[in-house]
Amino acid sequence: GESVGLHLPTLSVQEGDNSIINCAYSNSASDYFIWYKQESGKGPQFIIDIRSNMDKRQGQRVTVLLNKTVKHLSLQIAATQPGDSAVYFCAETLSGGSYIPTFGRGTSLIVHP
Amino acid sequence: DTAVSQTPKYLVTQMGNDKSIKCEQNLGHDTMYWYKQDSKKFLKIMFSYNNKELIINETVPNRFSPKSPDKAHLNLHINSLELGDSAVYFCASSGGTPTNEKLFFGSGTQLSVL
Numbered sequence: 001g002e003s004v005g006l007h008l009p010t011l012s013v014q015e016g017d018n019s020i021i022n023c024a025y026s027n028s029a030s031d032y033f034i035w036y037k038q039e040s041g042k043g044p045q046f047i048i049d050i051r052s053n054m055d056k057r058q059g060q061r062v063t064v065l066l067n068k069t070v071k072h073l074s075l076q077i078a079a080t081q082p083g084d085s086a087v088y089f090c091a092e093t094l095s096g097g098s099y100i101p102t103f104g105r106g107t108s109l110i111v112h113p
Numbered sequence: 114d115t116a117v118s119q120t121p122k123y124l125v126t127q128m129g130n131d132k133s134i135k136c137e138q139n140l141g142h143d144t145m146y147w148y149k150q151d152s153k154k155f156l157k158i159m160f161s162y163n164n165k166e167l168i169i170n171e172t173v174p175n176r177f178s179p180k181s182p183d184k185a186h187l188n189l190h191i192n193s194l195e196l197g198d199s200a201v202y203f204c205a206s207s208g209g210t211p212t213n214e215k216l217f218f219g220s221g222t223q224l225s226v227l
Contacts, residue, residue, distance in 0.1 A: 045218070
């Protein structure tokens with residue numbers, strides 16, 4: 001079974017709003033988490049990552065939050081733009097293992113102009 | 114230059130045929146992967162390979178086999194194709210170390226088995 005999952009399969013927002021995409025993981029040993037963006041017809045692309053020794057990490061318009069207590073990960077996108085429309089995946093890597101990222105099911109983000 | 118390239122982009126074939134998908138990376142990475150993405154967008158690891166170790170997802174049928182002529186290439190060969198093999202297959206690469214696990218993906222091969 002999957003150890004990483006998402007609460008919402010589809011998220012629709014208006015342009016300019018902030019978006020929050022959530023992810024739950026089940027393996028407390030995971031120590032590295034990655035968010036990927038997959039646009040239609042393309043492969044997933046790295047957005048931002050975070051290690052388990054951090055609670056928050058910020059990038060350009062994106063922030064990842066990690067709550068190890070409840071094994072929850074979120075991706076926040078500020079001032080969402082139509083170009084942000086895509087499927088977003090979280091992935092976890094198991095510490096001490098073979099470092100193969102395990103992906104969650106993905107959330108489809110739809111941004112309305 | 115494309116970092117991870119895979120060919121073909123589209124592959125349409127009949128049941129029972131044997132086919133291959135090629136993948137090349139020019140990032141100097143040590144580890145390459147094959148993922149299968151189903152119609153619900155779920156990404157499932159099939160293989161992970163570096164010059165020392167092949168890790169196979171035990172749920173992958175033995176009709177699927179990775180072939181790596183060198184560190185920059187990991188091809189996927191599929192025997193006796195079945196309808197359920199229809200999916201998008203992604204090749205990826207990474208440094209494969211604890212500080213370099215970020216994956217770089219190819220653009221995918223959409224396989225349709227008729």
